[in-house]
Amino acid sequence: MVDTDLPQQTRTLHGMFTAVPPRYDLINHIITLGLDWRWRRSAAETCLDGRPRHILDLGCGTGDLAINIALLAGESVKVTGLDYSLPMLERAREKAAAAGVGERTEFLHGDAIELPFPDASLDGVGISFAFRNLTWKNPVRLPHLAEVLRVLKPGGRYVIVESSQPENRLIRAAFHLYLKAFVGPVGTALSGNRGAYRYLAESATRYYNPAEVREMLLAAGFSAVSYRPLLFGAAGIHAASR
Numbered sequence: 001m002v003d004t005d006l007p008q009q010t011r012t013l014h015g016m017f018t019a020v021p022p023r024y025d026l027i028n029h030i031i032t033l034g035l036d037w038r039w040r041r042s043a044a045e046t047c048l049d050g051r052p053r054h055i056l057d058l059g060c061g062t063g064d065l066a067i068n069i070a071l072l073a074g075e076s077v078k079v080t081g082l083d084y085s086l087p088m089l090e091r092a093r094e095k096a097a098a099a100g101v102g103e104r105t106e107f108l109h110g111d112a113i114e115l116p117f118p119d120a121s122l123d124g125v126g127i128s129f130a131f132r133n134l135t136w137k138n139p140v141r142l143p144h145l146a147e148v149l150r151v152l153k154p155g156g157r158y159v160i161v162e163s164s165q166p167e168n169r170l171i172r173a174a175f176h177l178y179l180k181a182f183v184g185p186v187g188t189a190l191s192g193n194r195g196a197y198r199y200l201a202e203s204a205t206r207y208y209n210p211a212e213v214r215e216m217l218l219a220a221g222f223s224a225v226s227y228r229p230l231l232f233g234a235a236g237i238h239a240a241s242r
């Protein structure tokens with residue numbers, strides 16, 4: 001999927017995700033103090049506003065957002081997960097089957113900059129904790145935003161749950177300390193993968209604030225951008241319309 005012509009940052013990221021770190025879901029759970037599940041659930045609810053019929057979970061990883069959407073949605077909604085990591089997709093399929101939504105979800109191998117959907121065919125695109133990967137120092141940032149716009153129907157929404165920057169200076173400093181002193185070392189110790197969790201701590205520390213994400217989305221051509229902070233702004237949910 002990612003060829004050798006792509007810049008180093010893109011290839012490094014792809015390499016990082018071609019293996020599912022051992023205990024990947026458990027580590028997510030630990031480093032978010034158990035809140036990741038609730039945050040994805042809120043994002044799934046937001047994805048389902050407005051009676052969509054087909055929703056894509058972009059960068060679905062092991063499938064938690066797609067599974068949450070399928071569990072909440074009922075049979076009338078088609079849910080597709082897409083990721084460029086085959087091992088992540090394999091795990092997503094197993095988890096969807098175990099959750100009883102295997103028949104109502106599909107998981108596709110693909111790249112965020114070349115989505116296998118016709119123009120204006122999706123009611124919603126959701127993304128959980130993969131937007132930072134696609135937009136922070138990543139040359140695919142603009143192509144990926146253009147591609148999401150292309151596949152969304154007019155009025156369709158891009159719902160993004162991602163780490164963010166708390167507005168309050170003291171809370172922000174505490175959050176950055178937490179990333180450096182807890183998330184990096186604990187993620188590394190539990191996964192055995194130093195690079196991945198150092199990248200997570202560093203990118204989350206330097207990531208854009210909500211106003212900058214809003215500007216990015218508006219500049220790409222989205223409209224009606226909203227933002228809801230989670231846990232004092234350590235994370236948040238953006239929603240933007242085509």
Ligand SMILES: C[S@@+](CC[C@H](N)C(=O)[O-])C[C@H]1O[C@@H](n2cnc3c(N)ncnc32)[C@H](O)[C@@H]1O
Pocket residue numbers: 013017018028058059060061062063064065082083084085088110111112113127128129130133134140
């Ligand atoms: C941090 S994980 C998040 C996974 C999942 N959404 C979650 O909530 O746990 C980021 C995911 O995005 C995927 N990803 C990153 N860049 C991608 C791209 N260009 N195309 C498709 N998937 C991508 C990775 O393979 C990885 O599974």
